[in-house]
Amino acid sequence: MNNAIGRRLYYLKATGEVIQDTGERTGWVVETTVEQDFETYRSLRERVPETVGMIQLEYGAYAADRAEGGSITRIDMDTMEPMFTYRDPIDPGTPQEPGPALSEQLTTLKTENESLKSRVSDVEMTITEILFS
Numbered sequence: 001m002n003n004a005i006g007r008r009l010y011y012l013k014a015t016g017e018v019i020q021d022t023g024e025r026t027g028w029v030v031e032t033t034v035e036q037d038f039e040t041y042r043s044l045r046e047r048v049p050e051t052v053g054m055i056q057l058e059y060g061a062y063a064a065d066r067a068e069g070g071s072i073t074r075i076d077m078d079t080m081e082p083m084f085t086y087r088d089p090i091d092p093g094t095p096q097e098p099g100p101a102l103s104e105q106l107t108t109l110k111t112e113n114e115s116l117k118s119r120v121s122d123v124e125m126t127i128t129e130i131l132f133s
Contacts, residue, residue: 004059005031009072009082010044013053016075016083019043024059055080065101074098 003026010020020043022032034054038044044052055075062070062082070084083098099105 003029006057006059008056010052010054011075016077062101065103
C-alpha cells in the first residue's frame with residue numbers, strides 16, 4: 001500500500017508532556033495500532049497504558065513549524081493542541097516555555113490585525129463625520 005501516515009503523539013495524561021512522537025511515514029507503509037506502538041517503543045512499554053493519551057496528526061501537519069525548528073514537547077490539555085518549543089537564536093541553550101505553533105500564532109495575529117484595521121477605519125469615519133458636520 002502506498003500511504004501517507006501522520007505522526008502520533010503519545011503524552012502523559014497528567015502533564016501533557018509528549019513522551020513519544022512516532023514521526024510521519026509515507027510510501028509502502030501500514031498504519032500500526034496503539035497496542036503495536038506500545039510494544040514497539042520503549043518509552044511506551046515502560047508506561048501504564050491508562051496513563052498515556054494519544055493524538056494523531058494529519059500527514060504534513062505543522063510541517064512549516066517543524067521546518068522553522070519547532071519541536072512538539074507538550075499537549076495543551078484544554079485544547080488538545082500540540083505545544084511547540086523553538087530554539088532561541090540568540091541563546092540556544094536557554095530552554096523555552098512551550099507555546100502554540102508559530103503558524104497558529106501568525107494566523108491569529110493576521111485576524112486581529114484585520115479587525116483592528118476595520119476598527120481604525122470606523123473611528124476615522126466617525127471623526128470625519130464629527131469634524132465636517
